[in-house]
Structure formats: structure tokens, C-alpha cells
Amino acid sequence: MVEQFAFTVDVKSVANKQIPCHPEQKMLDAFLRRGEWIPNSCNQGTCGTCKVKVLSGTVAHPPTPDSVLSYQEQEEGFVLTCQSVPTSDVVIAVPAADKPSSTGHLLRDMTATVLQMQTTATDTLTISVGIDEPLEFSAGQYVELAIPGTNDVRQYSMANPPSQSNVLEFHIRRQPGGLATDAWIFDSLTAGDAINLTGPWGDFVYDDDDDETGMILLAGGTGLAPLKSIALHALTVNPQREIHLYHGVRRSADLYDVEFWESLARNYSGVRYVPCVSREHWSGRTGYVGDAMLADFDSCRNYSGYLCGPPAMVDAGVKAFKRKRMSARRIRREKYTPAPALINA
Template sequence: MAPAISVAGRRVECLENQSILEALLRAGVWMPNSCNQGTCGTCKLQVLSGEIDHRDSPQETLSSQERTQGLALACQARPLRDTEVALRGADETRSTHVLHDLAGTVAKVEEIARDTRRILIDLDEALEFYAGQYIELTVPGTTERRQYSLANIADENTVLELHVRRVPGGLASDKWLFGTVAAGDRVEGLGPLGDFHVPPTEEDAGEPMVLIGGGTGLAPLVGIVRTALARHPSREVVLYHGVRGQSDLYDGGVFAELEATYAGFRFVPVLSDETSPEHRNGFPTDAFLEDIASCRGWSGWLCGPPPMVEAGVKAFKRRRMTPRLIHREKFTPADALARA
């Protein structure tokens, strides 16, 4: 008989080789989650009773002292017998979408920028998610899974849009999604995952928003921006896209159309390695600091490489943004983690 996980009065069976996080999310029990790779610590929980196997939990994220104190990473840990856990300082009643297996067909593969592709996946069954969440796809011929943010809004739940940047030598990006993949191929995975998403409609206060994306970190911000503007057409929204050069920019027409439709929306591309009279130069966090004097009452959204996200958090705090309104999604390629 499979061991069970108990949390906040709910009891959930955890199947063999299934993490505590996956078991809870599949049962519709929310818990904090972000990277699902053991690197961020978002899903850290307290083990109250029972026994767990920490599996591949990194020492950098979960120290020996923390393990002794009964802490665990839900995305890595497996219960060895019936176990009770508690979320650490989290709202245990937050709404969530149930985690599901998904399957579909590659509908389109499109080059959109330097070493960047748009992949469209036509799902066999619709997937419920919040704009900003991500899915995991299984790399064909392996048991490895890779994470890709959705560029969709919640209503676009039958054809998923992914923005993929090539990672040289990467098992998924280089060898598969820039290699063998073709329209008509079958894909499998699971989703939705992650807490980087717009709140449910009834919790959206319509506050001004500033969003900063690095490279394909733009993907989830597209769905977040479109959702936010549709709910509150008059809200102020500023989106910065940081890339190295002009050939890394994409979907300018989409943002031009949003600017034409919503008076409060502004799109600001920023180039770090090139000088262009048509674009801002430098880093998007610096452009933000130059543009906006105060962010009291604003929400902030950051998605991209860890250094950019960390710089963005500091920049938002300098402009007096409330810490609880700062949302972040650090992107570290799984192949880079494996090499580390």
C-alpha cells in the first residue's frame, strides 16, 4: 500500500517515485512551488511525523542542519511511510488548478529570434491553468522532463505556446526542440506548475504593474499582461524586455497592438550588448529605475536569469514596492544544473 501524506487535514496517497509536491498538487492541494528542481527552496516544508527520503535535495538548498530539524523539499522528497507535514508560513487554503498528465501534438515550430523558437502544442484535452504558470515536457526517448512557461492566457487552454531558447548541448532545447522536433510529433508531460501567475479574478485589485523579462523570460509575462489589461483596461502596465541585441527581440507587433488598444500599457525593449537609436541601451532594471520614481502600491513581476531577477528585486525595493507584491521566477536551464 502506498504511503500517505497528511497536510492541513487532507490525506493524500503518494505513489512510488512520486514527490510529495506532485502527490499534493495532483490531489488539488496547493503548496508553494516554483522551480521544481530543488534549487529555489520555495516548497520547503516541516515534517511533523513519519519518515522521508530526501533523494536529490541539494545541500545548498536544504542544509544538514535543516534536515535534522525536520525540514524537507517537497519537490524532491518521497515518504517512506505515512507522514504528516506542515507548510511553513503559507496560506494553506489558496486556490489551485489540479496537476494533470498532458498529451498533445506539435502543431507548429517557428523561428522568432536568434536561437529562439515558438513551439505550439495542440493538446488532446484542455488544460486549466493561470496565466504565468508552466508545464513540464518529457524529452522523447528519455525519462527526463524540462520546464517551459506558457505564453497563453487562461482561455487559450487547448493550444499551448512555448518560447524556447537554445542551450548549446542541451538535451531538450538543442537536441530535441532545435533538432529532431517536427510538426505532427507527439509530446507528453504534466502541468500546470508554479506560483508565478496572476491571482484569480476576485483577488485582482487592478493595481499598476511593472514587469521585467530577460530573453525568453518574456513568455509568461505575455499572458500575465494580456490578462491584467483585459480585467482592468485602464490600469498602468509597463513591460521591459531585456536582451543582448536586436536579433533577440521578438513579438514587437503583439506589444504594439497592446499599446494601441490600452492607453496605460507601455513596452520597453532594452539592449545590453548593442547600441541602437531605436531602443534603450543597458539593463532593463536600470531603465526601470530611470523611468519610475515610486512604485508604492504597484506589483512587480520578474522572470529571467537569476542575476537579472535579483537585480530586479533590489530595484523594486528601491522604488518602495511592497515585498509581498514582488513576484519572481528565476530561470536556470536544467542542463546547466546537471553540469553544476
């Protein structure tokens, strides 16, 4: 097999490295399989985090919307490494970015066995899968599940902490008409089935630099999954850690893991659990998670914030944190890609 090579320059985290890249292999995939970090998040060409500048050589890539890479950036030679395949030896420069302190795990392919599938809320499953070789990952990262019979994948964050590396937990919400959920996971997947995974992916991770601060976690729907991993990991590091978890859903029937969080709050004095329902009145907090947080805190100056969920929820939550003076460098976020973009029915 003829290998093509992408050469990197001018990056503090991956300076002057030569990374072999197989034909048809995306540059980001090649980097992460070698344990070389490049900023990345969605691996779908929608966030722009993985952009690099091609200094010489050629790459093939699908059209990039200017909402992701501006027209000027594209003119200047910027491409998305998660979408670009080298068609010659290339030299790239990666924009300087702060490397999360806890990334750098080798990306790899795995086969897992479904151990348990449990309906935990309306149209929501919690699935546990076992893998033979432990997966090294950072709390907050995700894997891609290959949809059988297709070339498509779907992304699900680990809800388990990294210390539990042989059994992975995923929270999966049904997407009506979804190729992965309606046509596979909710339809025919069952305990004992084998599934193929690739991971870990993503820069939305627990940051060791924040070990001393209190944490405020804002989750929307199954955005709870990576925040569960982050909270459990943080408590492993420091059982006294102050953690406020706000979980937002539309209706009370959409809430899940309630007993788990209530029990965590009973057993760890620093943990506080606040479920929020936005579309119906019920016995608990009503409204959006960002508004609930705003009402509860006079200042977020000494806290770090983690948000995961639909884009509107994350954007509103970030604004709320900033209103309460949380430092921008302590805000970490992951937006779920809107479902219609993922459906190939």
C-alpha cells in the same frame, strides 16, 4: 498496488488532509494532483519553496545543498516535497505561507500535438501545441515537457492567457549542447509530432488581489513568456490596466514578439512596451531592464511587480523595485534555472 500515504497537519491551506502517495511518487506531485496546494516553484530542488517538516515517518530524497535547505533545517527534519518520496506513512507540517489567490488547478498528464513552430529570434522558437482537453492554469504557470527516450523533463511557461486553454504557446531558447533543445526540439521536433506534458506547476502567478494597481513587468530573454500570459490575462480582467513591459536581451537580434507588443501598446492605452538591449548600441534603450525602470519611475509605491528571467536579472530587478518603494508583498518573481544545471548531454 500498495499505496503509501503522506498525512499533512498544521497548515492553514491544507490542514489535516490525508493525501495518498504512490510508491516512487514525490509528495508535491501527489498533493498537486489532488488539487491540494503546497508552496512550490521550481520542482527541481533548487529554490526551497516547497520545504516541509517531517514530524513522523520516513522519506527518501537526494542530498540537499545547504544553500537550499540550511544544515539546521535538515537537522530539524525539513525536506523538499518536490524531491521526497515517502517510504512509510508520514506526517508533515507545512510552513505557513500566503497562498496565491489563483492556484489550485489539478496537476495532470497530457499529450499534445505540435501545431506550429516559428523561429522568432536568434536561437529562439515560438511553439504552439494543441491539447484535446483544456488545461486549467493560472497566468504565469508552466508545464514540464517529457524529453523522448529519457526520464528527463524541461520546463516551459505558457505564454498564452488561461482563457486560451486548448492551444498552449511556449518560447524556447536553444541551449548549446542541451538535451532538450539541441538534441530534440531544434533538431527533430516538427509540426504534427506528439509530445507529453505535465502541468500546471508553479506559484508565479497573476494575483487577483492586485487588480487595482498598475503593473511593471521585467522580463529577461524567454522570461517574456509567462509575463505575456500575465499581461494578456490582466487586460482581459481590465482593458484599462496600466502595464509597463520591459524586455531585456543582449542583442537586438534576440528581441522577439516586438510587433505583438507594439500592437498591444497601440490598442490598449495603458500598455507601454520598452525593449532593452544590454550588449550593443541600437536605436532603442540600451542597458538592463532594472536600470531602465529606475530611470522611468519616481516611485513604484502603487504598482505591483512581476519579474522572470535569469537569477541576476531578477535579483537586480527586485532591488530596483524596492529602491522605488514597491511593497515586498507585491513583488512576484521567477528565476530561470541556469542552463548548465539542466543539461544532461
